Amino acid sequence: MLDMPTKELIKATIPVLREHGVTLTRHFYARMFTHNPELKSIFNQGNQQNGSQQQALAMAVLAYAEHIENPGVLQPVLTMVANKHASLGIRAEHYPIVGKHLLASIREVLGDAANDELIAAWAAAYGQLADILIAQEQAIYQQAATQDGGWTGWRSFRVQQKVAESEEITSFYLVPADGGVVPDYRPGQYLSVRVMVPELGLMQPRQYSLSAAPGNAYLRISVKKETGATNTPGGMVSKVLHDSIAEGALIDVAPPMGDYFLHQDRDTPVVLISAGVGVTPKLSMLEYLAKTQPARSVQFIHACRHGGVHAFRQRVRELQQQYPGMNSTVYYETPREQDVRDRDYDRTGRIDLMAIAEYAIQPQADYYVCGPKPFMQAQIASLKALGVDAQRIHMEAFGSGGVAA
Ligand SMILES: Cc1cc2nc3c(=O)[nH]c(=O)nc-3n(C[C@H](O)[C@H](O)[C@H](O)COP(=O)(O)OP(=O)(O)OC[C@H]3O[C@@H](n4cnc5c(N)ncnc54)[C@H](O)[C@@H]3O)c2cc1C
Numbered sequence: 001m002l003d004m005p006t007k008e009l010i011k012a013t014i015p016v017l018r019e020h021g022v023t024l025t026r027h028f029y030a031r032m033f034t035h036n037p038e039l040k041s042i043f044n045q046g047n048q049q050n051g052s053q054q055q056a057l058a059m060a061v062l063a064y065a066e067h068i069e070n071p072g073v074l075q076p077v078l079t080m081v082a083n084k085h086a087s088l089g090i091r092a093e094h095y096p097i098v099g100k101h102l103l104a105s106i107r108e109v110l111g112d113a114a115n116d117e118l119i120a121a122w123a124a125a126y127g128q129l130a131d132i133l134i135a136q137e138q139a140i141y142q143q144a145a146t147q148d149g150g151w152t153g154w155r156s157f158r159v160q161q162k163v164a165e166s167e168e169i170t171s172f173y174l175v176p177a178d179g180g181v182v183p184d185y186r187p188g189q190y191l192s193v194r195v196m197v198p199e200l201g202l203m204q205p206r207q208y209s210l211s212a213a214p215g216n217a218y219l220r221i222s223v224k225k226e227t228g229a230t231n232t233p234g235g236m237v238s239k240v241l242h243d244s245i246a247e248g249a250l251i252d253v254a255p256p257m258g259d260y261f262l263h264q265d266r267d268t269p270v271v272l273i274s275a276g277v278g279v280t281p282k283l284s285m286l287e288y289l290a291k292t293q294p295a296r297s298v299q300f301i302h303a304c305r306h307g308g309v310h311a312f313r314q315r316v317r318e319l320q321q322q323y324p325g326m327n328s329t330v331y332y333e334t335p336r337e338q339d340v341r342d343r344d345y346d347r348t349g350r351i352d353l354m355a356i357a358e359y360a361i362q363p364q365a366d367y368y369v370c371g372p373k374p375f376m377q378a379q380i381a382s383l384k385a386l387g388v389d390a391q392r393i394h395m396e397a398f399g400s401g402g403v404a405a
């Protein structure tokens, strides 16, 4: 427990964190990577380049300072972070390194405003957060290692098959190179893979949701190739996976983890809301539900740009035929001429939950939302406006920083 004077000192830094938080975290990362370059291959350098990781850490530090009197409200965020850390192989011995650079950065960025007392207060606060995360991560590692087919760290998997699901999404069927079994997981969870990125000369990890139900002899992920735009470079790891990892190749895989998963113990309605590649964890949930809980009511609500990028269209149609409890609503933002002819969608434009509330909002339902951040923010706003309890809204952000309900 932190004492009162420590808490007061932390609270006094809130205005400066609000104003200079990103400067602080940018300085922190630059400092840490200069002194400990070996950590570059653990951190997502794409998130470093687009600034989202600096932003995520700054928001986390600020949120911690703001909730210092009641840190319990941060527990869901810490669970998300502990899962992400464990998926990336973060260990207790990494904490002193990060702590050293964070405290030195506070001193260097705040200058005269950071006296020894303030640094000591932040050291105590960092130590407290670190202890919570280390304990949670140890429990996650323990669970991952002791289950059937389980492991921790990186395990070599062979790409058994690559299947194009749309013009930009390809599935990878991964089987253990050691011939062992694959572990169970919860529908909705993700794993990390790591590959060599030639332009960085570094191994780079990324998370991918498992896109098939548990219980197969393989783990399946489905990856969108991030092609970039005029002033935005394409995605590094998705490019390597699409272009350089062929069938038969070996790839490093961390065990399934994550705090976003279907509540398998409930029998209440499920509403799955996604856009684009955000469909992947939903497919795992849908396959699982069709197999094990066919009486459970499911609304599958999905949006994509047009038929060319509509992944898993055929699979979802098959599942709908087998699964009496399922109803599907697909939106195309800008249907092509052939889409209009084929009529593989139900509505045009973006998902508008208000317009379909009659069937999309159901008593006692759980809502699983996944897609780009602005999309998720819009869906959460609609769900809340429609009276849905925040406890029933579950979200996965395919980047850093999450989205708060
Ligand atoms: C829990 C979780 C689950 C996920 N599940 C999936 C999934 O099932 N399928 C899937 O395809 N993805 C998924 N992702 C996303 C995935 O982890 C990667 O982030 C994604 O593949 C992009 O990685 P990349 O290396 O190709 O792109 P990166 O190189 O990391 O770049 C990321 C983005 O930043 C942009 N960018 C890079 N540099 C700059 C710059 N200087 N300025 C502006 N923008 C820039 C790139 O264009 C790209 O869009 C998931 C992420 C998480 C956290």
Ligand code: HEM
Residues within 6 Å of the ligand: 039, 042, 043, 044, 045, 047, 048, 053, 056, 057, 060, 080, 081, 084, 085, 088, 090, 091, 094, 095, 096, 098, 099, 126, 129, 130, 133, 399, 400, 401, 402
């Ligand atoms: C008290 C200490 C720490 C806190 C509060 C913390 C907090 C966070 C937060 C908020 C995220 C973003 C999660 C997300 O939105 O996806 C994150 C991600 C991450 N953290 Fe930590 N962290 C701590 C310690 C560490 C340590 C010791 C390491 C090891 C070097 C580490 C490595 C990472 C990595 C690699 C990521 C993923 C970032 C990316 O690749 O984009 N963290 N952490």
